[in-house]
Amino acid sequence: MSGRGQVQFRDIVKMHGDFAALKDVSFEIKPGEFFALLGPSGSGKSTTLRILAGLDAPTSGRVFIDGKDVTSTDARDRDIAMVFQSYALYPHMTVAENISFPLEMANMPKAEISAAVKDAARKVRIDHLLDRKPGQLSGGQQQRCALARAIVRKARLFLLDEPLSNLDAKLRLETRAELKKLQRSLDVTAVYVTHDQEEAMTLADRMAVFMAGEIQQVGTPAEVFARPNSIEIAGFIGNPPMNLVPARYSNGDVIIAGHRFKTIMQASGERDVVAGIRPGALRVAPSGLSARVELVEDLGDTAVLDLDCAGTLIRVRVSDENVPREGDTISITARAQDIHLFDPTTGKRL
Amino acid sequence: MTGKRLRVFALLAISLVFLLAWAFPVLWSVLNSLKTDRDALAYPPKLIFTPTWEAYHDVLFGSASILPNLVSSMVISVGTTVVTMLMAIPAAYALARLRFRGKKFAGFYVLATQMLPPVGIIIPYFLVLRNIGWIDTYQGIILIYLSFSLPFAIWLLVSYFEDIPFEMEEAAYLDGASRLRTLWRIIIPQVRGGIAVTVVFVFLNAWNEFLFAVVLSGNTVRPVTVAMFNFVSVEQTLWAKLAAVSVLAMLPVVVLGVVAQKHIVKGLTVGAVKGGGRR
Numbered sequence: 256m257s258g259r260g261q262v263q264f265r266d267i268v269k270m271h272g273d274f275a276a277l278k279d280v281s282f283e284i285k286p287g288e289f290f291a292l293l294g295p296s297g298s299g300k301s302t303t304l305r306i307l308a309g310l311d312a313p314t315s316g317r318v319f320i321d322g323k324d325v326t327s328t329d330a331r332d333r334d335i336a337m338v339f340q341s342y343a344l345y346p347h348m349t350v351a352e353n354i355s356f357p358l359e360m361a362n363m364p365k366a367e368i369s370a371a372v373k374d375a376a377r378k379v380r381i382d383h384l385l386d387r388k389p390g391q392l393s394g395g396q397q398q399r400c401a402l403a404r405a406i407v408r409k410a411r412l413f414l415l416d417e418p419l420s421n422l423d424a425k426l427r428l429e430t431r432a433e434l435k436k437l438q439r440s441l442d443v444t445a446v447y448v449t450h451d452q453e454e455a456m457t458l459a460d461r462m463a464v465f466m467a468g469e470i471q472q473v474g475t476p477a478e479v480f481a482r483p484n485s486i487e488i489a490g491f492i493g494n495p496p497m498n499l500v501p502a503r504y505s506n507g508d509v510i511i512a513g514h515r516f517k518t519i520m521q522a523s524g525e526r527d528v529v530a531g532i533r534p535g536a537l538r539v540a541p542s543g544l545s546a547r548v549e550l551v552e553d554l555g556d557t558a559v560l561d562l563d564c565a566g567t568l569i570r571v572r573v574s575d576e577n578v579p580r581e582g583d584t585i586s587i588t589a590r591a592q593d594i595h596l597f598d599p600t601t602g603k604r605l
Numbered sequence: 606m607t608g609k610r611l612r613v614f615a616l617l618a619i620s621l622v623f624l625l626a627w628a629f630p631v632l633w634s635v636l637n638s639l640k641t642d643r644d645a646l647a648y649p650p651k652l653i654f655t656p657t658w659e660a661y662h663d664v665l666f667g668s669a670s671i672l673p674n675l676v677s678s679m680v681i682s683v684g685t686t687v688v689t690m691l692m693a694i695p696a697a698y699a700l701a702r703l704r705f706r707g708k709k710f711a712g713f714y715v716l717a718t719q720m721l722p723p724v725g726i727i728i729p730y731f732l733v734l735r736n737i738g739w740i741d742t743y744q745g746i747i748l749i750y751l752s753f754s755l756p757f758a759i760w761l762l763v764s765y766f767e768d769i770p771f772e773m774e775e776a777a778y779l780d781g782a783s784r785l786r787t788l789w790r791i792i793i794p795q796v797r798g799g800i801a802v803t804v805v806f807v808f809l810n811a812w813n814e815f816l817f818a819v820v821l822s823g824n825t826v827r828p829v830t831v832a833m834f835n836f837v838s839v840e841q842t843l844w845a846k847l848a849a850v851s852v853l854a855m856l857p858v859v860v861l862g863v864v865a866q867k868h869i870v871k872g873l874t875v876g877a878v879k880g881g882g883r884r
Contacts, residue, residue: 310775330778343776347794356790360781404780 259321259411260444261286262307267316269302276302277313278468284446284461289438291447291455294465295491301416303465304448308414309333320412331360336405337414340421342397344389350376350400351385357408375407378437395426402434406441413438413445419454431457452492456480464488482595486602489531489595495559498537498569501599502530509594512564514544517591520605528605529597534559534572536593539579543588544569548579562587631855637848645844660849671850674832678854680743681818681828682811685750689758689807690800696755697762698788702771712763715756723753727820734821741823749817754807761806765799766792801868805861812858829854 262284269277277299284290292300305311306318309330317326325333336357345353351372358368376382379399389397398418405413418434419427435458438445449455455462456476463473466487472479483489489497503510505525509518516530546562546569558578560571562585571587579585596605637645639656664671699705700712730749731740739745769792777787793800815830822831829850836847 308775308779310778330775331781331783335779337776337779339772339776341770341772343770343772345773345777345791345795356777356782357780360786408780 258286260284260413261319261321262290262412262444262446263319263322264303264307265317265319267303267306267313267318269299269306269311270314275468277306280316280468280470282463282470282473284444286444287442289435289445289447289458289460291449291459291462292465293449293452293455293459293462293491296450297467298465299468300448300450300463300465304414304416304446307412307446308335308337333412334410335412335414336408336410338398338401338405338416338418340417342389342401342421344397344400344404346389348388349385350381350387350389350392350403353389353400354385354403354407357404361408371407372403375403378406378440379403379433394422395430398422398430402437406437406443409441409443411444413441413443415445415447417448417450419449420451434458453494456492464491466491482604483531484604486529486531486597489597493533495534495570495572497531497533497595499529499531499597500567500569502528502596504528504596504605509596512544512567512569514564516544516589516594518594518596519591520596527599529599529602531595531597532569532589532593534570537569537571537587537589539571539573539577539585540588541586543586545584545586548581548583548585551578551581553578634848634851634855637844638852640845642843642845645848660845661853664846664849664853669835671829671832671853674827674829675853677826678812678828678830679857681746681750681826682808684743684747685754685811686804686808688747688751689754690804692751693755693758693762693803694793694800695788697759698766698792700759701763701766702774715759718752718756719760723816727817730817731820740821741825743826746818746822746826746828749821750811750814754810757810758803758807761803762796762799765796769795798868801865805865805868808861809858812854 264280264282267277267280268275280299280303292303294300302311306313309325309328309332313326317324319325320333320335345356348356354372354375355368358371363371372385373382376385379402381396381399381403384392384396384400389400392400398421401418415434419430422430431454447455447458459476461473461475462479463470464479465471466485472484472488479488480492483492483497486499490499500511503525504518504520504522504527505515506523507518507520508515509528509530510516511530544564546564548560549563549568550561552559552561556575557572558575560573560579562569562571569587573579597603598605636652638660639658640651640654641657641659644651644654663669700708700715734740734745734749739748773791773795774787777791778784782790813830814828815834818826818828819831819834822828833847833850833854836843836850
């Protein structure tokens with residue numbers, strides 16, 4: 256792990272007039288980490304990235320990079336490289352000139368620049384396109400050019416703002432894998448903004464989940480997936496999303512659509528809850544919650560069933576074998592540790 | 606003949622009519638400039654005559670040579686163009702990019718100056734120039750031309766600057782460029798088409814201007830448009846010489862037009878297609 260690129264956000268607030276784009280955001284990124292800022296659009300993740308880059312100033316709070324307060328440092332003095340969603344390539348310059356621009360600005364000697372440009376271009380496999388203009392490149396090649404321009408300088412922080420969103424589905428998956436390899440081989444701290452939970456899950460070492468200007472959870476993808484700490488995150492992470500149904504908690508059990516499920520909660524007493532069960536955690540079983548199959552979505556290796564359980568819609572993912580037919584009545588169960596309980600008023604995990 | 610070919614043919618025919626209408630005065634001037642004064646006055650007009658360079662020789666090397674006037678026009682036009690562009694580029698960039706109080710008003714003011722009929726302000730301009738002692742000076746004429754060319758140039762350039770995505774600048778800042786360097790290395794190269802168009806328009810307006818020049822200049826400063834008027838007098842008009850001067854005065858304009866043609870066509874269609882104004 257490199258020792259550079261440690262980030263700390265302390266109590267960052269960003270106001271746009273009366274609207275709070277960020278409400279008291281604090282988090283830390285460790286050196287060498289691939290850190291994702293995940294959230295729906297308008298949740299504040301891009302604002303956070305722009306504040307980190309120095310393109311926007313926070314209304315209050317401090318930003319630290321490598322222990323130094325950079326809150327009022329200019330973007331160009333922060334030693335940060337960024338890949339923009341639109342790539343922001345300079346259209347009047349060739350690929351080589353685009354990649355060399357940051358080095359020129361750093362007054363690097365000409366000979367070193369040309370070697371560094373070739374090296375960066377080779378890493379993202381566009382070394383055969385150096386004489387082209389951005390307008391003559393495909394979308395994927397433009398994206399690589401933007402990546403090369405960002406990595407050529409060996410900045411201490413590498414910011415990516417939805418870099419894959421303009422690529423088609425197949426290219427996106429390929430580039431995603433390459434991006435991860437690239438970040439590992441460069442051993443650089445990367446901060447990655449995305450609204451695509453799958454991208455965050457596959458790429459990130461850790462992630463911060465944004466909702467309405469606040470960070471609701473920070474953790475590894477596995478942690479956030481296994482223990483979402485609010486209804487919103489539970490519904491946002493995972494595809495198809497977690498089933499979230501109103502239910503009644505009673506002395507360690509939870510009653511969903513009239514059926515009792517065991518939970519890992521020990522508390523006695525009764526209360527209303529929202530129960531969350533991932534579609535993949537539900538099993539078709541000889542006995543359990545009885546349900547009618549409304550719709551079967553066949554995805555090839557798995558199928559997603561829309562079930563009607565006494566008026567409540569529940570989705571189940573089953574493997575290829577034994578897919579029930581539409582109109583069938585089946586029973587489903589879930590293990591106690593797979594049932595998440597949330598407070599219906601605060602939305603927080605119980 | 607298919608319908609498509611017929612349509613192309615019709616379009617060509619219509620274009621030809623327009624082209625002739627436009628070209629006629631130019632051709633007529635060229636023809637007249639090659640005649641003797643007597644031939645030029647002949648009625649019905651002579652289409653077949655012995656061409657002579659006499660008129661050109663006279664207006665260039667005769668007693669009333671217009672060479673100093675061509676130089677005068679060049680000094681005024683180049684001066685106006687250079688000063689205009691030096692001021693208009695940063696101003697247009699600021700109007701396109703920066704948020705400041707009264708930006709809307711500033712934009713309107715820039716356009717409003719274009720709405721005044723020039724003849725209405727010629728007396729005030731005369732008085733101002735006389736008070737500061739700049740009547741019949743290059744700086745005086747250039748100053749007056751600036752008051753028209755600058756708002757026009759700013760207004761024309763703003764749309765080009767606005768076409769450039771803000772992210773492009775932010776990328777440059779993150780790449781370590783200062784604001785000035787970003788303007789010079791990233792922004793200006795991308796608006797060079799717009800700059801070319803603006804240079805042509807500003808130069809042409811200054812080159813062809815007559816009204817202010819005839820009132821506010823005179824002996825020391827005497828652009829070719831004013832000098833040309835010498836050949837028109839109460840007693841007679843020296844048609845051949847007038848035509849020769851016209852052709853000579855047209856030359857720089859034609860050369861500039863040919864050089865900048867590609868950019869002008871692009872400039873006139875700016876905004877027609879997304880991103881059409883750039884690159």
